[in-house]
Amino acid sequence: MTPLLQVKGIEKHYGARIGCADVNFDLFPGEVMGIVGESGSGKSTLLNCLAGHLTPDAGQVIFDTRAEGPVDTVTMSEPARRMLGRTDWAFVHQHARDGLRMNVSAGGNIGERLMAVGARHYGDIRARAVDWLDRVEIAENRVDDRPSAFSGGMQQRLQIARNLVTEPRLVFMDEPTGGLDVSVQARLLDLLRGLVRQMGLSALIVTHDLAVVRLLADRLMVMKDGHVVESGLTDQVLDDPQHAYTQLLVSSVLQV
Numbered sequence: 001m002t003p004l005l006q007v008k009g010i011e012k013h014y015g016a017r018i019g020c021a022d023v024n025f026d027l028f029p030g031e032v033m034g035i036v037g038e039s040g041s042g043k044s045t046l047l048n049c050l051a052g053h054l055t056p057d058a059g060q061v062i063f064d065t066r067a068e069g070p071v072d073t074v075t076m077s078e079p080a081r082r083m084l085g086r087t088d089w090a091f092v093h094q095h096a097r098d099g100l101r102m103n104v105s106a107g108g109n110i111g112e113r114l115m116a117v118g119a120r121h122y123g124d125i126r127a128r129a130v131d132w133l134d135r136v137e138i139a140e141n142r143v144d145d146r147p148s149a150f151s152g153g154m155q156q157r158l159q160i161a162r163n164l165v166t167e168p169r170l171v172f173m174d175e176p177t178g179g180l181d182v183s184v185q186a187r188l189l190d191l192l193r194g195l196v197r198q199m200g201l202s203a204l205i206v207t208h209d210l211a212v213v214r215l216l217a218d219r220l221m222v223m224k225d226g227h228v229v230e231s232g233l234t235d236q237v238l239d240d241p242q243h244a245y246t247q248l249l250v251s252s253v254l255q256v
């Protein structure tokens, strides 16, 4: 099987400071990879390098595109990368307002993504928007409301609907449950788990919350000071951590 994503020697510095270095891994279709580590370990830098938001100083990010097969997204043109962002990729931000258009209705937020990939028929677009609102447990009668009228949890669910409606080949998620109340997090996590399973999603999920990776990720990479210090199957890494830092990370949570 061709990997969906091949990450080779990715490195990013901010002046003399290491953002991330020497990151190598493959992601296969239908796989969910968790990236964990404490604050400042380089998780967001890595995710942003992979999603084309930051240009790495070195390395390759080879993505198996729908249109042309495997392509290095680091060296591809900016317009081509932006097109990938609208078609093959999706990015779920920690703060829903970074991933939503706050002055556009909920239905419009979902419909816009569909139009970006060529949908034109108003009735079809609206029907799919309503269907996706339902899938993320937002009542149909909220379709014309703006996200600013939604709670934080609803906004996050809307952001997820907007991202998944076009059935992207790869979903990047940056702390998708961060900043929400614990009970809201649990519900969102449950919903995400259902969607990941139903859709067979391929995803990269950055989080500092081991419960998130325990529930969602097949595999795990543990980062410290910009480097991957341990990786493997999620259950294996969490139940039998080999690296002292992973042991510390796991033991610092009571129960995951």
Ligand SMILES: Nc1ncnc2c1ncn2[C@@H]1O[C@H](COP(=O)(O)OP(=O)(O)OP(=O)(O)O)[C@@H](O)[C@H]1O
Binding pocket: 014, 017, 018, 019, 020, 037, 038, 039, 040, 041, 042, 043, 044, 045, 046, 208
């Ligand atoms: N724009 C920037 N300019 C300078 N240094 C940065 C910048 N962004 C990140 N860094 C540094 O790069 C390193 C990795 O940061 P990064 O934000 O990727 O970590 P993180 O694991 O995602 O942390 P958090 O969970 O707090 O977001 C840190 O030392 C950080 O201070």
